[in-house]
Amino acid sequence: MSKTLxxxxxxxxTDTICSALVYADLKNTLGVEAQxxxxxxxxxxxxxxxxxxxxxxxxxxxxxxxxxxNVVLVDHNEFQQxxxxxxxxxxxxxxxxxxxxxxETREPxxxxxEPVGCTATILNRMHKENGAILSRENxxxxxxxxxxxxxxxxxxxxxxxxxxxxHELAEIAGVNLETYGLDMLKAGxxxxxxxxxx
Amino acid sequence: MSKTLxxxxxxxxTDTICSALVYADLKNTLGVEAQxxxxxxxxxxxxxxxxxxxxxxxxxxxxxxxxxxNVVLVDHNEFQQxxxxxxxxxxxxxxxxxxxxxxETREPxxxxxEPVGCTATILNRMHKENGAILSRENxxxxxxxxxxxxxxxxxxxxxxxxxxxxHELAEIAGVNLETYGLDMLKAGxxxxxxxxxx
Ligand SMILES: [Mn+2]
Ligand SMILES: [Mn+2]
Ligand SMILES: [Mn+2]
Ligand SMILES: [Mn+2]
Numbered sequence: 001m002s003k004t005l006x007x008x009x010x011x012x013x014t015d016t017i018c019s020a021l022v023y024a025d026l027k028n029t030l031g032v033e034a035q036x037x038x039x040x041x042x043x044x045x046x047x048x049x050x051x052x053x054x055x056x057x058x059x060x061x062x063x064x065x066x067x068x069x070n071v072v073l074v075d076h077n078e079f080q081q082x083x084x085x086x087x088x089x090x091x092x093x094x095x096x097x098x099x100x101x102x103x104e105t106r107e108p109x110x111x112x113x114e115p116v117g118c119t120a121t122i123l124n125r126m127h128k129e130n131g132a133i134l135s136r137e138n139x140x141x142x143x144x145x146x147x148x149x150x151x152x153x154x155x156x157x158x159x160x161x162x163x164x165x166x167h168e169l170a171e172i173a174g175v176n177l178e179t180y181g182l183d184m185l186k187a188g189x190x191x192x193x194x195x196x197x198x
Numbered sequence: 199m200s201k202t203l204x205x206x207x208x209x210x211x212t213d214t215i216c217s218a219l220v221y222a223d224l225k226n227t228l229g230v231e232a233q234x235x236x237x238x239x240x241x242x243x244x245x246x247x248x249x250x251x252x253x254x255x256x257x258x259x260x261x262x263x264x265x266x267x268n269v270v271l272v273d274h275n276e277f278q279q280x281x282x283x284x285x286x287x288x289x290x291x292x293x294x295x296x297x298x299x300x301x302e303t304r305e306p307x308x309x310x311x312e313p314v315g316c317t318a319t320i321l322n323r324m325h326k327e328n329g330a331i332l333s334r335e336n337x338x339x340x341x342x343x344x345x346x347x348x349x350x351x352x353x354x355x356x357x358x359x360x361x362x363x364x365h366e367l368a369e370i371a372g373v374n375l376e377t378y379g380l381d382m383l384k385a386g387x388x389x390x391x392x393x394x395x396x
Contacts, residue, residue, distance in 0.1 A: 092313075099306050104299045111298055111311040115290075129327075 002069040004034040004092070007061070007083065008119075009076035012038050014046045014148035014188075018141035019074040019119040020058055022134075023095065026123070027072075029132050034072070037061045039083055045188025049144040052184075053137045053173075064089045075119040077103040077111075095122055117155065117162040120145035124165045139172035144184055152181040200267040202232040202290070205259070205281065206317075207274035210236050212244045212346035212386075216339035217272040217317040218256055220332075221293065224321070225270075227330055232270070235259045237281055243386025247342040250382075251335045251371075262287045273317040275301045275309075293320055315353065315360040318343035322363045337370035342382055350379040 006024045008016025020036040027034035036058035042050070050057055063085045064071060070092040071083075077094050078101050079086045093110040094103070097119055114122050120142035127134055134142070146166045150158035153166060170177040204222045206214025218234035225232035234256035240248070248255055261283045262269060268290040269281075275292050276299050277284045291308040292301070295317055312320050318340035325332055332340070344364045348356035351364060368375040 097306055099303045100298070100309055101302045103301070105297045108295055108297050108313040109311065110313060111309055113307065113309040115306040115308055 002033070003067060004032060004070040004072060005037050005061075005064060005068045006034055006072040006074060007037040007039060007058070008074045009078075009081040010039045010083075012040050012046070013043065013075075014049055015119050015145040016075040017042065017046050017058065018049065018145040019095070019123055021055060022120070022123055022138045022141050023072065023074055023126075024058075025135075025138055026127060026130070026132055030130060035059070043188065045148060045184060046144075048184055048187035049141065052180075053140040053144075055137055055141065074123075077101070077113070079103065095119055095126075097122065114161075115159070117158040118146045118149035120149075120169075121159075121162045121165045124169060125161075134169070134172055136173055139169045140175065143169035143173050143175070143177075143180075147177075147181040147184055148188070152178070152185065200231070201265060202230060202268040202270060203235050203259075203262060203266045204232055204270040204272060205235040205237055205256070206272045207279040208237045208281075210238050210244065211241065211273075212247055213317050213343035214273040215240065215244050215256065216247065216343040217293070217321055219253060220318070220321055220336045220339050221270065221272055221324075222256075223333075223336055224325060224328070224330055228328060233257070241386065243346060243382060244342075246382055246385035247339065250378075251338040251342075253335055253339065272321075275299070275311070277301065293317055293324075295320065312359075313357070315356040316344045316347035318347075318367075319357075319360045319363045322367060323359075332367070332370055334371055337367045338373065341367035341371050341373070341375075341378075345375075345379040345382055346386070350376070350383065 006020045008020050017038060024034045024036040038058045038060055042057050064083055071089045072093040074095045077096050091105050091109055096113045097116050124142055143166055146162050150162050153163050166177060204218045206218050215236060222232040222234040236256045236258055240255050262281055269287045270291040271289060272293045275294050289303050289307055294311045295314050298311060322340055341364055344360050348360050351361050
């Protein structure tokens, strides 16, 4: 069976980690064996999210192993932000919301970039397109990614699609968007100096 | 109202011309003013298609005018294959089935590349996604593009999605896939030397 690895950018943020986890899950649901991975340390905000929904972080990789057949990039497309041996792998898909830059492939691929505030918003759409149901945990991960990328729907990059997805996902995840969102963003704010005083 | 121009590659083929025409029509149906354009001469095969379905060729452009706000690329993404002043325009969308190469933007965009045999196959999908009905003419144009790019579903680049779309579109266009397809490919074959003998 062919092996597919899904990962986001270096210095991973919540969108990168959650999108890799949820997309790998969707692939598996659709009968394609896929594993999520990460290219760096989990930050505090993302750790809060994973703890809250009881989900394990993807495995850390330094490089893509030779036995990996297909690579799926989420939340980035620039090679500088990707794995070190990106030039040696076969990229079969990209799901992203950034401008396209310094990207190229030898073969045709599924490249899906949409001008929205978060990769998770696209993944929410892809679940609908495929008639796939989001679990409470996965809805929570996608919601967290949107909250993170749009600063609780307040950033200039936030679109109507992100706002709509966030409300939908909060319902499935069973959380209050505002309360959960603020807790999450607070967890991400660097409070290490303060904590030292506690 | 913002002006959107849609065009395929230089040395236009049937997919490039038909995809520009049909996508502009879909945009207009969806309430977005859009005009198709072409970057070169219509070839014999494409002329046969346009004559058969009674559709006018898109206007020829040498460069994108300054009053154009948005540019949509179909059937290509490499800047070398595009309009000369491609670096000065705002690309808001790409719909393509080729590898990604030498492409970049300053802003996020809707970039949709799928590993299928023809742009028209993606456009057929997009009609369904948007609940838009294809006219007989537009179905004929998309069908012709698939026949052209896949050599009547026989090329190694032809996928199951292309074959399925072609059969569907032939039905809507009211033509026999094989008969029409062969006539179309024959019209495209350079018979000028033979014709001189007729
Ligand atoms: Mn990110
Ligand atoms: Mn993101
Ligand atoms: Mn072409
Ligand atoms: Mn084509």
